[in-house]
Structure formats: structure tokens, C-alpha cells
Amino acid sequence: MDNRTFAKDLYKFLKDNDSLGHFGDIPAEDGISELEEYLSDLDMVKETIKDIEEIADSFDDHDVYVTEVKPLLKGLRTVQEKLEAEQSKRMVADTGYEVKQSIQIGNQEILMAENLKAEDGNFYMKAEYTENGLIGEYSQVAVDSDYLEIMREFTKSLHGQIEKVASEIGKAAYQSEPITAKECHPNDYSQSIVGKVVAIKAEALRPEYRRGDRQLILVDGGNGANANARGNAVFCTHLNDGSRTRFERYDVQGEMKELPAWAAARLDAINAEREAARHPIPKSAPQETVAGYTITERVNVGKKTFVLGHNPKAVSPFVTWQQLEGRSGYDLGHYFSDRDRALADLHTRADSEREATSPVKARNPKNRDDAR
Incomplete structure (x- = not known):
């Protein structure tokens, strides 16, 4: 049945049972045209189904329900399914493909x-x-x-x-065998995991990355890493290759009871690199200066570079900026009075840029046994 014919059937039923007098105030052709438009709008189809169900609740005659209401509801639900299927189509941008x-x-x-x-x-x-x-x-x-x-x-x-x-x-292939829950302490939400080495659940990773060397991460921070946290974000560093990414607290399987030899060696290497970064060897070459601020730290993330600058004579001596690839200048400055807050902001901006860009994380993890 085409939409026009079905709209006529709907109009007759709704007009005959129109307690508010809506369809009595407009010409029949206008009412039918209005209902025909509704049949192309998923939300309006759902609303019309509700309206007919409410009308049907007042019927005492079962035969009337079977002969009049049931066919209309069946037709509307068929239209609903068709519209939902069309909306679920995935298109390549606006190309028509x-x-x-x-x-x-x-x-x-x-x-x-x-x-x-x-x-x-x-x-x-x-x-x-x-x-x-x-x-x-x-x-x-x-x-x-x-x-x-x-x-x-x-x-x-x-x-x-x-x-x-x-x-x-x-x-960075160190261990192909997945790490199981038996090798971890339970994921205790009452405990902080900042600074701990934890294993991510294998099912939270894409199939090609469900390996032990991809599961182990060093937790750097994030709202979800704290004890009794309200958030879920866990910012971390992969032990196998040192890349930084983000998971959710419910993705965590638990803190490792004992690290494999390769992981212990990688943890020592990462800690040594971070310690060296805190105490860099002075360079004889002049550092870059921007608007009076000397650039002291850089973090590259994809097509962006985030920097920390210092100007002891400025009202706000520390600043973080971003620079887009291919551009010479910096923009979006965040200004601070102390270095620790500026350094934290530098890494927060970099971590935010990395969010959801990791190729490792699976989409929509379904197993969240310990999620609160």
C-alpha cells in the first residue's frame, strides 16, 4: 500500500475518533496530506502509533480493535521499520555512496x-x-x-x-600470549592506580592487538585512575613501545601481580627516560623564543605540537601553546604563574589530542563486568 492510500485510512480512523477535534477543523485533503507527510518522518510515525494505541485503550469492542486498529498499527510499524532501516544506512559523507x-x-x-x-x-x-x-x-x-x-x-x-x-x-613484539585475570589483582575502584602497571582486558582491544605486550600499560593519571573516582578516563603509556593513549577504568583488568621480564625492563627504560627529561643536559645552541617566552618543552601529537614557554619577566611567567603542522606560529595560549601547573596543562592538552585516536582500542567494549 502506498503512503497516500494508507494516509487516507489513517485519516478516516483518526477523524472518527478525534476527541480534540483536530481533523474536524481542516479540509479532508489537507488532513490526508498532513498524515502523508508524517509517514516520511520517523518521530511522527512513532507519535501516531502512540496516539492510535491510546485511542484503542478506550475501546471495549475487541472485534473493532482487530478489524480497524490492528491493521493500522501493523502498517505504521512496517513504515517505522523501513524508516529506521533507511536512517541506519552508512553513507560516505555526502557523496551518495x-x-x-x-x-x-x-x-x-x-x-x-x-x-x-x-x-x-x-x-x-x-x-x-x-x-x-x-x-x-x-x-x-x-x-x-x-x-x-x-x-x-x-x-x-x-x-x-x-x-x-x-x-x-x-x-615491539615481546609477548603474544594474552594476560589473564589470574595474573592480576582485581580492579579495585577504592584504590588509586596512578603509577601502577595494569593490564587492559583483552576484549577491550581490537582483535589484532589482543596480545600481552599490548595489554600492559603504565598509568599516568586521569580522573578514572584515582581512588573512588567519579570519572573513567585513564591516561597511560604502553610498556611495549612507550606510546601514550587513553582507556576507561572499566577497561582495566587489574594491577599486575608480577611483571614479565620484558615488561620490567621496559618499565625501567621508561622511568629512566622520564627522569632524564626532568633534568635535561644544558644545550649550547640557543632555544626558540616566542613573544619573550623561551620554549623549554615540546610534545608532538599527530599534526600538532604542544609547547611550554617561560618568561621570568612576564606577569604570567609560563605558557602552553599549540602549533599546527605547516604553520610557523603558535596559538591558543594558556598562561600560568607556576611551572608545575603549566607542565600539567601541557601534558593534558597532548593527552586530550590523543584521546580516541589510538588504533589499539576496540570500539564499544561489551564486557564491563566490574563497571560501576
Whole structure:
């Protein structure tokens, strides 16, 4: 049944049972047109279902419900399912191409999409998608009229990404066997885990990263790392390669009872690097000065660099700035009266930039046994 015909049936029923007189005040054609528009709006379809159910609750005659109400509700729910299916379609930006297949490996997703209405006849698309926080970027896009040609491009890109991730894992491959709950103390929310080495649950990681050397992290801070914390954010450093990332407290399996030899050695190396950074060897070369502030610290995150500057003569002697790749200047300054607060802000800004950009973390972890 088309929407116009169904709208006429709806109009008749609602007009006959219109206690508020809404449809009595407008011409029949206008009422039918209004209901026809509703059938293209998911929220209005849901509201109409509720209206009819409320009307039906007042009926005493079961036969009337079966012959009049039930067919309308069935039709409306069919329309609802159709609209929900259309809304759930994943499109490649505003190109008109709908994603038909996608496989994510590491930090990149390989997509195959289709647009059978493409005016140029290129009905099929291959693209690579990378998400950095709230921003998604499509790259290496190819379109073609030949489905098999696009699938060749799709599999070629997929194979290339597999090899890239395999190489990345191989550079810091210490332990392939996953770490189990038996090797950890329970994740006790009443205890702080700042400065502790903990294991992340294997199921919180993407399948390709469910390895012991990817599970072990050194906790640096975050609201979720504190005892009896209200938040969940846990900022940390991977022991295997020293990269920084973020997990949630419910992703934590627990503090390690005993570190494997490789992890103990990596922990010592990370601590030594941090100690050396606190007491850098003086450099004879002049340091960069910006607006009277001498740049003393730098942290690179993707396409941004965050810096800490010091000017003892300024009202606020310390500042943190960001610099975008390809630009010579700095912007978005945060000013402080003491170095510790400025240094904390430097790392907070860097950590915020890293959030959700880690290729390691799985999407929407489902097992949260100890989540509060």
C-alpha cells in the first residue's frame, strides 16, 4: 500500500475518533496530506502509533480493535521499520555512496560503497577511512563502473593495511600470549592506580592487538585512575613501545601481580627516560623564543605540537601553546604563574589530542563486568 492510500485510512480512523477535534477543523485533503507527510518522518510515525494505541485503550469492542486498529498499527510499524532501516544506512559523507562492506585493521577502515544512481556510471567506490577523535577523514578514494575492479582495489588496500599493522606489531613484539585475570589483582575502584602497571582486558582491544605486550600499560593519571573516582578516563603509556593513549577504568583488568621480564625492563627504560627529561643536559645552541617566552618543552601529537614557554619577566611567567603542522606560529595560549601547573596543562592538552585516536582500542567494549 502506498503512503497516500494508507494516509487516507489513517485519516478516516483518526477523524472518527478525534476527541480534540483536530481533523474536524481542516479540509479532508489537507488532513490526508498532513498524515502523508508524517509517514516520511520517523518521530511522527512513532507519535501516531502512540496516539492510535491510546485511542484503542478506550475501546471495549475487541472485534473493532482487530478489524480497524490492528491493521493500522501493523502498517505504521512496517513504515517505522523501513524508516529506521533507511536512517541506519552508512553513507560516505555526502557523496551518495552507501557503504556495503567495511573492514577495520589497526587505525584504518577499508570501505567498499555503492551508488547505483551515479550519473557518471561509476557505481562503485573504494575508500580508506581514518577517525581521529570526532573527525573522520576519507582518503585513497577510487570509483569505477566495474564492481570487480573496485573489489581488487578494496582487497589491495586491505592487504596493505594488514602488512602495515603486522609490521607495527612486530617492532615491539615481546609477548603474544594474552594476560589473564589470574595474573592480576582485581580492579579495585577504592584504590588509586596512578603509577601502577595494569593490564587492559583483552576484549577491550581490537582483535589484532589482543596480545600481552599490548595489554600492559603504565598509568599516568586521569580522573578514572584515582581512588573512588567519579570519572573513567585513564591516561597511560604502553610498556611495549612507550606510546601514550587513553582507556576507561572499566577497561582495566587489574594491577599486575608480577611483571614479565620484558615488561620490567621496559618499565625501567621508561622511568629512566622520564627522569632524564626532568633534568635535561644544558644545550649550547640557543632555544626558540616566542613573544619573550623561551620554549623549554615540546610534545608532538599527530599534526600538532604542544609547547611550554617561560618568561621570568612576564606577569604570567609560563605558557602552553599549540602549533599546527605547516604553520610557523603558535596559538591558543594558556598562561600560568607556576611551572608545575603549566607542565600539567601541557601534558593534558597532548593527552586530550590523543584521546580516541589510538588504533589499539576496540570500539564499544561489551564486557564491563566490574563497571560501576
